[in-house]
Amino acid sequence: MSGGLDIALIQTRTPATAPAALAHVEPLVREAAAGGAKFILTPEGTNVLEQRRDRRDAVVTDEDADLVVLGLRRLAAELGVWLLIGSAIVRSGHVGDSRAANRSLLIDAAGGIVARYDKLHVFDVDLPNGERYRESATVRPGDAAAVADTPWGRLGLSICYDIRFPYLYRHLAKAGAAMIAVPAAFTAPTGQTHWETLLRARAIETGAFVLAPAQGGLHEDGRRTWGRxxxxxxxxxxxxxxxxxxxxILAAKLDMEAVAKARAAVPALTHDRDFQPAQ
Structure with missing residues (x-):
């Protein structure tokens, strides 16, 4: 692609209500588009970042009624840009399961939703500093990977904790993804030691661009995210x-020809072999 693809990652500190969240992210998206970005990506939890279940349940709604989702779809159409809502916390729509979906939404330049992805791997961990997370208590995990066509190449979708599962990224690359999104709300302790290493490893393994917009700072619910x-x-x-x-706003220009060059130099995606599992 002549001249490369101008992208922008939006780093946020998302508030705990949808009106405040939209007021927070919209000016950043507008500024990114004014700066020339054609593809803009926001982090995990763009519409609400609230881990206290009673408060989150009070604000989570259906995807087609969510104020931030609707606002960003209108904004993409107004600005004529592609936009990845890194994730929106919305009702999953599964009968008998009150948990939400942690859902990426790829929006085209007309404001249409062209791809959805529900986070496959939910964050259930006990960190050495005493922080404890049980995302599975409030989020229903997805059951399908997602790769979508864009004007610049195929985009693989993932969210935050997914980054620790290399087999997902290998699948996305072998399905044609030249770019892989990793919107995140990484904890500060894990981000400090693991964030950059994991991102670079997934890029090297797949020969793809890795685009990782993040939440950052101290949030209203008491959590601290890493940013970067x-x-x-x-x-x-x-x-x-x-x-x-x-x-x-983090701007970058992508030379999409670099994907083919990297994969030709180290064609690891074509070198799979069957093997006997270890006992």
Whole structure:
């Protein structure tokens, strides 16, 4: 693609209500588009970041009624840009299961939803510093991977904790993804030690661009997220990186021909072999 693809990652500190969340992210999206970005990506939990279940249940709604989802769809159409809502916390729609979906939504330049992905791997961990998370208590995990066509190449979808499961990224790359999105709300302790290493590893393994917009800072529910939104090239090189956890715009230009070059140099995606499992 002549001149490359101008993208922007939006780093946010999403408030705990949808009206405040939209007021927080909309000016950043507008600024990114004014700066020339044609593809804009927001983090996990763009519409609400609230882990206290009673408060979150009070604000979570259906995808087609969510104020942030509707507002960002209108904004994409107004600005003529593609937009990935890194994730919106919305009702899953599964009868008999009151848990929400943690859902990525890919929006085209007409404001239409062209792909959905519900987070496959939910964050159930006990960190060494005493922090405890049980995402499975409030989020119903998805059951399908997702790769979508864009004007610039295929995009693989993932969310946050998914980054620790390399087989998903290999599948996305073998399904044709030249870019893989990793919108996140990484905890500060794990982000400090693991975030960049995991992002670079997934890019190297797949020969794809890894686009990782992140939440950052101290949130209303008491959690602290790492920030440091990052763009990694298909050779594993850092193309752009925020060095803080404050709301910001991270711009980058992607040379889509770099994907084919990286995969030709190290054609690991074609070298799978069957093997006997270890006993």
């Amino acid at each position: 939104s990052t763009v990694v090239g298909p050779w594993g090189e850092i193309l752009a990186r925020a060095d803080h956890d404050h709301p910001c």
